[in-house]
Structure formats: C-alpha cells, structure tokens
Amino acid sequence: MKGDYQELVDELSALLSVPATLENRDFGLIAFGAHDSDDASAMDPVRTRSILTRKSTPAVRAWFEGFGIARATGPVRIPAAPEAGVFRDRICLPVRHRGIVLGYVWLLDAEPGPTQAQLAAAMEVTARIGTLLADEERAGADLSREFRAVLTAERGWQYDMAVAALRSALGADAEGLHAVVCVTPWQQDDAPSARSLPGVAALCTVEWGAGPAAGGAEDRTGATVGPGADDRPGRGSGSGTHDRAGATALAGAAGPSARSAAGGGERTAAASRRGASDGADAPAARSARRPEPVGADVPAAPRRDTARGGTALAILVRLRAADAFSPALTAADRLRTSAGGETVTAGVAAPRRGLADLNTAWLEATSAARAARAQTRLGPVAQWSDIGPYRMLAALPANPAHAPAVRELLAPSHAELARTAEVFLDHAGQAGRTAAALGIHRQTLYYRLSRVEQLTGLDLDVGEDRLLLHMALKASRL
Numbered sequence: 053m054k055g056d057y058q059e060l061v062d063e064l065s066a067l068l069s070v071p072a073t074l075e076n077r078d079f080g081l082i083a084f085g086a087h088d089s090d091d092a093s094a095m096d097p098v099r100t101r102s103i104l105t106r107k108s109t110p111a112v113r114a115w116f117e118g119f120g121i122a123r124a125t126g127p128v129r130i131p132a133a134p135e136a137g138v139f140r141d142r143i144c145l146p147v148r149h150r151g152i153v154l155g156y157v158w159l160l161d162a163e164p165g166p167t168q169a170q171l172a173a174a175m176e177v178t179a180r181i182g183t184l185l186a187d188e189e190r191a192g193a194d195l196s197r198e199f200r201a202v203l204t205a206e207r208g209w210q211y212d213m214a215v216a217a218l219r220s221a222l223g224a225d226a227e228g229l230h231a232v233v234c235v236t237p238w239q240q241d242d243a244p245s246a247r248s249l250p251g252v253a254a255l256c257t258v259e260w261g262a263g264p265a266a267g268g269a270e271d272r273t274g275a276t277v278g279p280g281a282d283d284r285p286g287r288g289s290g291s292g293t294h295d296r297a298g299a300t301a302l303a304g305a306a307g308p309s310a311r312s313a314a315g316g317g318e319r320t321a322a323a324s325r326r327g328a329s330d331g332a333d334a335p336a337a338r339s340a341r342r343p344e345p346v347g348a349d350v351p352a353a354p355r356r357d358t359a360r361g362g363t364a365l366a367i368l369v370r371l372r373a374a375d376a377f378s379p380a381l382t383a384a385d386r387l388r389t390s391a392g393g394e395t396v397t398a399g400v401a402a403p404r405r406g407l408a409d410l411n412t413a414w415l416e417a418t419s420a421a422r423a424a425r426a427q428t429r430l431g432p433v434a435q436w437s438d439i440g441p442y443r444m445l446a447a448l449p450a451n452p453a454h455a456p457a458v459r460e461l462l463a464p465s466h467a468e469l470a471r472t473a474e475v476f477l478d479h480a481g482q483a484g485r486t487a488a489a490l491g492i493h494r495q496t497l498y499y500r501l502s503r504v505e506q507l508t509g510l511d512l513d514v515g516e517d518r519l520l521l522h523m524a525l526k527a528s529r530l
Contacts, residue, residue, distance in 0.1 A: 056372060057083040057250050060181050064145075064157060064174055068166045073158045074147075074181065077122070079113050082155065082250050112138060121146055122153050127171045129161060145174055149182035157181070187225070188252070195221055196243055196256035202407070203258055203366055203414050215407050222253060222407075229371040231380035232401040232410060234417035235387045236260065236364035236425075243365055249386065251379035255367040364421070365391070366414060374403045377435070384433045397424035398433045419446035426529030445527045457508045458524040466507065470525060472500040477522040481512070 057074060064072040065085030073084040119130050121144045128144045140160050147155035157178055159166070166174070198221050201214040219226040230253065243255045365387060369380040377400070384398035399420025401413035416436040423442035424431025430439055439446075461470050472490060476497070479485040487497045501512060510517040 057181065057184065060177055060184075061085050061157075064159075064177050067174055067177070068159060068170055070159050070162075070166075074155060075158065076155045076185070077153055079156075116142075116144065116156075119144075121156060126175065143171075145171075145178045147178045147182045147185060149179075149186035152186075154182055154185040187223075188250075195254035199254040199366065199368060200256040200258060202410050203256075205411075207411070211411065215410065218254070218410075219407055225253060225370065227406050229374060229403055229405050230407070230413075231369045231371055231377065231403045232413035232417045233367040233369060233380055233384045233387075233398060234364050234401075234414070234421045235367070235384065235391060235396065235398045236418070236421050237362045237396065238365040238391055239363070240391065244387070244390070249367075249383050251370050252383055253368045253370050255365060257363050258366050260362045260364050364418065366417070368410075371403050377403070381433060381435075388432060394432075395425070397421045397431045399424060400433065400435045402436050419443060422446055426526070441526070445523060448523070448527050457510055458521060461504060461507045461521075462524070462528050469500055469504055469507070470528070472497065473504045473521060474525040476501060476512075477518060477525070481518070 061072050061074050061083040062085055071085035074082045076082055115133050115138055116130060119128055121128050121130075124144070124146045125148065126146075128146070130138075130142045130144060132138050132141050141162070143159040143161045143166070145157040145159070146153050147157060157174070195218065198214070198218040202211070202218050205211040205214040237260070238257055243257050249255075367380075367383055367387065369383050371377070371379060380400050380403075384400055388396050388398045399417040399422070401416035401420070404410075404413055419442065420430075420434040420436045420439050423439040423446065424434035427439075427442065430442070436443065460466065461473070472486075475489050476483075476486045479489060483494055483497060487494045490497065504510075504521075505512060508521065510521055512518055512521075
C-alpha cells in the first residue's frame with residue numbers, strides 16, 4: 053500500500069499552517085502533526101490527552117459527535133466547550149471513503165483561520181487518507197484465517213496454497229515490504245482489530261507449537277529446524293548423539309565462542325581444581341572437594357521456566373523501507389503492553405518483500421520473542437538481528453535436556469549449580485571473575501563446579517564439553 057498516515061498528516065499541517073491530528077472513527081489516535089509553535093495554547097488539554105493516551109474521553113466524543121461530524125461530507129466548525137473539556141475552537145475534516153466515515157482530522161481553529169481554498173485542498177488529502185483506511189479495513193478485517201493458515205501450513209503445496217490465498221486477499225500490497233511480529237504469551241480471547249494499529253496488514257492468534265512455522269519450520273531441503281526440531285541423527289540443528297560428541301557438530305560453527313569458553317589470561321577453575329595451578333591456587337584446589345561452607349553467600353538462582361504451550365499473537369506489518377522499522381516496533385510494543393504483565397515479550401523478524409517466506413519470518417519472530425524472555429537485556433521487544441547466539445540456540449530442540457549429560461543438572465533441585473555453571477562459562481572460565489559475579493568464595497565455586505562435573509560427567513577442561521554445557525544452559529531459558 054502506497055502512502056503513509058504520518059506523511060499525509062504532515063502534508064495537512066504544512067498546507068494549513070496548523071498542527072493536524074488524525075483519529076479513527078472510534079476517536080483512537082493514528083497520527084499527529086508536530087507542534088513547533090511558541091503558542092502554548094496550541095497544546096490544549098484535549099489534544100494533549102489524545103496524543104498521550106491515544107484516545108479521547110466520552111464527554112469530548114459526545115460533544116464533537118453532537119455536531120453531526122459522522123454525517124458531514126465537508127469541514128465542520130466546532131466551538132469550544134470548557135464544561136466538556138474543549139477549550140479551543142476546532143475544525144473537523146471528516147475522512148470518508150465511498151460515503152462511509154472512517155476517521156477525522158482535527159485542526160485548532162483561530163483567526164483568521166484557513167481559507168476555503170485551503171480547506172478544499174485539505175479535503176482532497178483526507179480523501180487519500182480515507183483510501184488508506186479503507187484498504188486497511190479491507191485487508192485487516194477478515195485476514196486472520198488466511199494469515200494463520202500460512203503460519204501453520206505444512207511445507208509444500210499446502211503452504212503454497214495458503215500463501216496464494218493471503219496474497220489474493222491483500223491485493224497489490226502483498227508484494228510490498230513486511231515485517232512479522234510475535235507477541236507471547238497472548239492470553240486474550242481473540243486478536244485485536246487491525247484497524248486500531250496503523251501499518252498492520254493482518255494479525256491472528258496462533259497456538260504456540262502448532263504447525264511447522266510455530267514449532268519448527270521446514271526449510272526448502274526438507275530438514276526440520278526451529279524450536280520443534282527432531283534430535284535424531286540427520287534431522288535439524290540438534291542432530292547427533294546425546295553425549296559429549298553431541299557438541300562436535302556445533303563446535304565448528306561456534307568458532308570463537310568455543311575458544312573463548314576455554315578461558316584466557318586467568319587459569320580456569322577446572323585446572324585449579326586438578327592442581328594444575330601453581331602454589332597460589334593449590335590450597336584452593338585441595339579444598340575444593342570439601343563440603344560447601346555453611347552460610348556461604350549464595351544468591352538465589354532465578355526460576356527457570358521452560359514451559360511450552362499457550363497462545364501467541366502474530367502480526368504482519370507493512371514497512372516503507374527496510375531501515376524504517378518503527379511501525380513494526382510500535383505495533384509490537386503497543387500489543388505487548390495491552391497484553392499486560394511483565395512476562396509478555398515480543399519478537400520482530402527481519403523485513404522481507406512479498407509473502408513467500410512468511411514461515412521463516414514467523415520462526416525468526418518467535419525466536420526473538422523467546423530470546424527476549426530468556427535474556428532481559430534483549431527485551432522486552434527484541435529484533436531477530438539483535439539476538440546474537442540465540443538465533444542458533446532457538447533452532448535447537450524444544451527440550452534442552454535432550455542430552456543425558458545435562459538432564460540431571462537442569463532439574464529444579466540443582467538450579468543453583470546450573471546458575472553457577474552458566475555464570476562460570478559466561479565469564480570464559482575465569483574463576484576470579486565468576487566468584488565475584490556470584491558473590492561467593494573461590495572454594496565455594498570450585499566445590500560447585502566439581503559437583504557439576506559429577507552430575508554431568510563432563511570435563512570442564514574440554515572445550516566441546518564446555519560448549520555443550522553452555523548451549524544447554526542457555527537453551528534451557530528459551
């Protein structure tokens with residue numbers, strides 16, 4: 053779809069030399085013109101509230117509608133009404149398409165005010181806005197079924213047919229630039245209307261884990277990838293055996309990450325425990341096998357929530373350019389906020405032109421949302437391009453305890469040991485930095501790491517073992 057609401061509102065503001073505000077027919081804010089005047093009265097309470105809360109009060113709405121704006125076909129002048137909270141005269145430009153009112157443009161009226169010629173030109177701009185609103189209403193009203201069918205269809209002719217149906221419903225807009233957004237968990241009964249979100253072409257609810265796109269999409273070679281990938285040999289990113297060798301295939305891909313996990317500068321805690329250090333660390337190594345000191349300063353480990361299931365909200369957002377991401381980010385943040393709760397996160401896929409790769413885009417969006425939930429520094433709205441190693445971790449099988457070596461460590465009863473191991477690996481195996489980060493003594497750290505080795509059978513002096521453990525711990529948060 054060509055055009056942009058903000059551009060059209062800015063065009064109106066420039067044409068009439070006053071800041072314009074665009075609202076839908078339910079008085080929900082869509083866009084507003086910049087206020088760069090020294091006249092503070094231009095920001096009266098009604099306009100300020102509309103911008104800050106994105107809606108008007110019932111009293112203000114009733115006052116405006118009393119002047120017949122829903123039936124008007126041209127500009128309507130509305131006097132101030134302090135008792136209704138309206139302190140400035142206004143001009144309303146109804147936004148219509150084929151005789152149906154779809155929204156309103158609001159202007160503050162002041163002497164001498166716009167001329168008739170200016171108002172006539174402004175109504176031509178509102179007609180263009182009406183076309184955009186009508187196209188959005190048509191595209192977003194009944195597309196949840198088509199959009200959901202694309203996201204849950206099996207790869208092959210079913211997917212191609214679903215894409216064709218969605219392409220037909222979207223019309224020429226289908227070949228434009230889009231971004232897919234995932235908001236999860238979505239606990240409301242249904243998806244909101246696309247009309248309430250500028251730039252949104254379609255949205256729908258999707259059962260978390262339903263269909264290949266939500267629980268592991270198939271690529272063009274037929275190999276399964278994603279959160280639901282099979283862990284059998286030759287199948288997906290999690291293929292291979294479940295012992296130490298299971299990390300071998302990933303070690304080469306990890307490259308510098310695997311090497312950095314081996315530590316540098318400071319001798320690793322594993323080497324210290326084995327007496328490979330010089331005399332300075334020898335006492336600590338010998339005492340590492342003593343019971344953990346009573347009363348050690350052990351911070352509470354975070355709860356690891358690896359539950360799957362539930363519902364996510366999928367959103368298809370139109371973009372003007374690949375680097376103009378604000379419509380997708382705005383929609384993600386507004387929907388995440390409306391879903392309520394600090395646990396709600398959103399993920400935004402890389403932009404794509406056309407609809408052919410919507411399943412891949414949905415996989416990226418869900419992976420980014422999971423990464424935002426696992427790592428708070430990434431969220432609450434995360435972009436696929438920003439989640440780094442979580443792009444690979446999200447492609448592992450849904451159950452990170454699929455490897456017997458780490459299964460017992462990931463049990464809730466060993467949460468503190470798992471946290472210790474994760475912090476140790478995050479700090480490149482450097483005992484001093486790890487102990488400082490955890491707020492514990494080195495002896496306590498060595499004891500815990502020895503327990504980790506006992507539970508897993510892994511050797512923390514071996515790079516592939518450390519890679520396997522580190523990936524399993526990170527994946528457990530997804």
